[in-house]
Amino acid sequence: MHEIGVLFEVIKSVEKLAKENNVKKIETLVLQIGELSSMIPKYMKSLYPATIEGTILENSKLEIEILPANALCKECNKVFNLVSNKGICPKCEARNWEMLSGKEFYIKEIVCY
Known part of the structure; x- marks a missing residue:
């Protein structure tokens, strides 16, 4: 469970x-x-309270936005979701694609009082 280490670094x-x-x-x-x-x-959500204890983030909320895993089919140029299509292009059924997004991890926003 490497999430706790990542959360400590984010904090x-x-x-x-x-x-x-x-x-x-x-x-x-x-x-x-x-x-x-x-x-x-x-x-991440379940570990968050423990990682923020005693920090400037104590009592803050954690919001997580999921970014879709999208790919570009190299055969027909269709952009599609890898997860919902199980890695197969829904247009031409090829498995030859380039990942466009889906492995990101960003701090998007810090909301202050």
């Missing part, structure tokens, strides 16, 4: 940014996680 980054900008309290942290990322959103 460190947010605290550094907050200090640089004289922010005293964070209300909400918004993360974007790709559909095929190695981060599991439900684990």
